[in-house]
Amino acid sequence: MTRTDTATTKGADDQAMVTLEGVDKYFGSFQALRDIHLSVARQEVVVVLGPSGSGKSTLIRCVNRLERHDRGRITVDGVELSNDVKTIRQVRRLTGMVFQQFNLFPHLTVLDNITLAPRQVRRMPRHEAEDLAMELLERVKIPEQARKYPGQLSGGQQQRVAIARSLATEPKVMMFDEPTSALDPEMIKEVLDVMQELAGTGMTMICVTHEMGFAREVASRVVFMDEGEIVEVGTPEHFFIEPAEERTKRFLEQIL
Amino acid sequence: MTATVPPTENHDGGARREAPARPTARAWARENLFNNRHNSVLSVVIAAGLVVLTIYGARFLFVTGQWEPVRTNLTLLMMGTFPRAEQWRVVVQVYLLCAAVGLVWGGLTSSSRDRARDAGIPFSRARLRDGIRRWWPVFVLLLALLGMTRTWLPLGFVASALTVGVVARRAMEALGAVWRGPAWFFAGICALAGWQVVSGTGGIAWWWGSALVAAAVLRTTRNVRTDARWQPLARFALIAGAIAVVWAVYAQFDFSGVGWDDWSGFQLNLVAAAASIVLAFPVGLAAAVGRRSKLPAVRFLSVGYIELIRGVPLITLLFMGDLFLGFFLPTEDPLSKVTRAIAVMTLFTGAYLAEIVRGGLQAVPRGQVEAAQAIGLSAPRVLGMIVLPQALRAVIPALVGQFINLFKDSTLLSIIALTEILRIRESIHGQREFLIVGIAETLVFVAFAFWALAFTMSRESQRLERRLGVGER
Numbered sequence: 001m002t003r004t005d006t007a008t009t010k011g012a013d014d015q016a017m018v019t020l021e022g023v024d025k026y027f028g029s030f031q032a033l034r035d036i037h038l039s040v041a042r043q044e045v046v047v048v049l050g051p052s053g054s055g056k057s058t059l060i061r062c063v064n065r066l067e068r069h070d071r072g073r074i075t076v077d078g079v080e081l082s083n084d085v086k087t088i089r090q091v092r093r094l095t096g097m098v099f100q101q102f103n104l105f106p107h108l109t110v111l112d113n114i115t116l117a118p119r120q121v122r123r124m125p126r127h128e129a130e131d132l133a134m135e136l137l138e139r140v141k142i143p144e145q146a147r148k149y150p151g152q153l154s155g156g157q158q159q160r161v162a163i164a165r166s167l168a169t170e171p172k173v174m175m176f177d178e179p180t181s182a183l184d185p186e187m188i189k190e191v192l193d194v195m196q197e198l199a200g201t202g203m204t205m206i207c208v209t210h211e212m213g214f215a216r217e218v219a220s221r222v223v224f225m226d227e228g229e230i231v232e233v234g235t236p237e238h239f240f241i242e243p244a245e246e247r248t249k250r251f252l253e254q255i256l
Numbered sequence: 257m258t259a260t261v262p263p264t265e266n267h268d269g270g271a272r273r274e275a276p277a278r279p280t281a282r283a284w285a286r287e288n289l290f291n292n293r294h295n296s297v298l299s300v301v302i303a304a305g306l307v308v309l310t311i312y313g314a315r316f317l318f319v320t321g322q323w324e325p326v327r328t329n330l331t332l333l334m335m336g337t338f339p340r341a342e343q344w345r346v347v348v349q350v351y352l353l354c355a356a357v358g359l360v361w362g363g364l365t366s367s368s369r370d371r372a373r374d375a376g377i378p379f380s381r382a383r384l385r386d387g388i389r390r391w392w393p394v395f396v397l398l399l400a401l402l403g404m405t406r407t408w409l410p411l412g413f414v415a416s417a418l419t420v421g422v423v424a425r426r427a428m429e430a431l432g433a434v435w436r437g438p439a440w441f442f443a444g445i446c447a448l449a450g451w452q453v454v455s456g457t458g459g460i461a462w463w464w465g466s467a468l469v470a471a472a473v474l475r476t477t478r479n480v481r482t483d484a485r486w487q488p489l490a491r492f493a494l495i496a497g498a499i500a501v502v503w504a505v506y507a508q509f510d511f512s513g514v515g516w517d518d519w520s521g522f523q524l525n526l527v528a529a530a531a532s533i534v535l536a537f538p539v540g541l542a543a544a545v546g547r548r549s550k551l552p553a554v555r556f557l558s559v560g561y562i563e564l565i566r567g568v569p570l571i572t573l574l575f576m577g578d579l580f581l582g583f584f585l586p587t588e589d590p591l592s593k594v595t596r597a598i599a600v601m602t603l604f605t606g607a608y609l610a611e612i613v614r615g616g617l618q619a620v621p622r623g624q625v626e627a628a629q630a631i632g633l634s635a636p637r638v639l640g641m642i643v644l645p646q647a648l649r650a651v652i653p654a655l656v657g658q659f660i661n662l663f664k665d666s667t668l669l670s671i672i673a674l675t676e677i678l679r680i681r682e683s684i685h686g687q688r689e690f691l692i693v694g695i696a697e698t699l700v701f702v703a704f705a706f707w708a709l710a711f712t713m714s715r716e717s718q719r720l721e722r723r724l725g726v727g728e729r
Contacts, residue, residue: 105627105646107649117633120633
């Protein structure tokens with residue numbers, strides 16, 4: 001097994017934004033994650049690939065404790081995840097997450113969706129939070145939708161609002177859980193563009209996606225998972241041109 | 257089709273055409289009522305039936321109906337045995353409640369007006385006509401009541417009370433957003449004072465009132481910022497002054513004397529139902545959330561409460577509450593009969609509400625909780641700001657249905673010898689001149705009083721649903 005992640009190009013451990021060491025996760029007797037070791041450096045964009053059921057989503061959901069890992073250590077920006085409620089909230093404040101199904105709050109306007117966290121978690125006054133929200137909506141290019149409800153937007157617009165909502169908490173890591181899988185084909189690009197722009201600003205990102213083009217162009221590293229374990233890690237060039245593992249080759253043959 | 261087609265030419269499916277005009281009544285009837293032989297026969301038969309029913313109904317209401325028992329005993333039906341010398345308390349209460357409702361309503365109107373302005377949406381305020389259309393069952397009930405009175409006094413009373421409400425509402429609309437916060441407190445004070453003046457629950461309300469006034473002053477002066485060193489002192493003086501005024505006003509009135517137990521008639525139905533609805537809602541919420549709690553003790557308690565109460569008939573519970581609720585409470589003086597009845601109705605309704613709310617909680621997708629957690633909201637906020645609003649919106653019809661049930665079930669209070677309206681109606685026919693007179697009419701009157709209010713609740717719930725349905729996905 002070629003596990004190159006322990007010696008990343010950016011190296012030193014104090015640089016790492018997210019580290020997972022020997023992480024196991026079970027759902028009942030089914031093992032979803034097997035001895036995961038991964039270190040994501042600051043400003044790095046890691047794309048996680050793999051067949052469905054390979055544990056990609058579980059991996060990132062463990063990082064912000066939407067799932068509880070059963071063994072191993074997970075650290076985000078030097079904070080180690082524990083069962084302590086305060087630590088969990090601290091980690092959640094450091095991370096942002098974008099879901100496949102957007103999960104916008106349907107009873108709140110777009111603006112309120114975005115200002116909710118700044119106002120409630122960071123105690124920001126309303127007008128300041130709204131200024132911030134409008135700035136973020138400009139960034140995802142839909143400021144004119146601020147007063148609408150999520151149900152009135154297209155899928156692509158909703159996903160961009162979801163990205164803005166995550167950014168409003170000023171996270172240090174953004175995690176994407178198949179952000180374009182629930183979108184109509186013509187809307188995928190507008191979301192990927194926003195993600196690419198975000199990567200350009202130096203945001204640390206972990207993306208679970210099936211968009212190979214995005215992986216090739218934007219990823220600093222690609223992680224390939226199968227059956228709950230990390231099979232191969234490498235630069236996009238290495239990964240797409242000369243994959244070392246048999247399983248990786250088979251996966252690439254199937255999708256390309 | 258090519259781009260060179262001149263615009264005057266008309267093609268099917270091409271140029272934009274006008275929306276079909278609304279059909280005339282005649283055309284509509286031909287299409288929907290008389291479009292084939294069967295339907296025509298059916299329409300004629302049903303129309304004839306309706307005409308006959310209307311004629312009989314109108315004849316009963318205006319010609320043959322013997323409304324004398326209702327007319328003679330209207331005050332009795334409404335207020336029961338409430339001491340006549342103390343009636344002014346009820347009058348004051350109604351004025352105060354009207355003022356409170358007017359303040360809140362006006363505040364809500366002006367805040368939605370402001371929001372509409374911010375969002376650039378045209379806003380038209382409700383007119384009198386809209387109000388009548390919205391509340392017509394209540395207005396019909398009021399008209400029926402006024403039609404039964406023997407003097408002009410009640411008419412003046414109703415008219416002036418409505419005027420108080422309208423004036424309060426207009427005032428709130430005219431005043432700016434700054435006054436909205438304090439207005440909630442003033443509405444609260446009005447409601448509290450209205451409660452006080454009738455129930456006479458003693459000295460505690462002095463403290464509630466003072467706290468409310470202090471909070472109102474704080475809220476009002478919150479946005480006044482100066483650097484002056486005397487500012488905290490001035491604020492303190494203002495609060496002290498306001499409290500002193502409250503106490504001075506309170507001291508003018510005798511609040512003791514009229515307790516719960518004097519309440520009866522329709523007033524008792526209304527108050528018992530309203531109190532139980534207000535109290536049962538938080539009980540139901542807590543039990544629903546508790547039933548899904550991770551803590552076994554909380555879950556066990558909630559399940560036990562819900563299943564125990566739901567398995568026993570309300571009448572049995574009322575008897576039990578009447579007979580031995582007092583034994584369980586560590587208090588010297590026994591709780592009044594009405595208090596015990598309200599407690600039982602609250603617990604009973606709470607258990608049903610809990611199951612309704614639980615259904616709503618289950619309807620909220622898991623992703624909503626995850627998204628709320630992911631942006632760092634604490635568990636209570638996830639529940640209060642994300643889960644509950646969506647859960648409750650989904651179950652409004654069932655919730656209001658339960659409230660309507662509770663309102664109608666207040667007639668069961670008669671079985672524990674509380675003189676609610678149905679019991680009073682019975683006693684009317686114990687009067688010598690009405691022994692066999694107008695038995696159906698009094699029953700119709702009681703039924704109508706309940707129907708008018710229950711139907712209004714139902715309509716309001718549909719309205720609320722429509723309004724909250726904005727942006728439904």
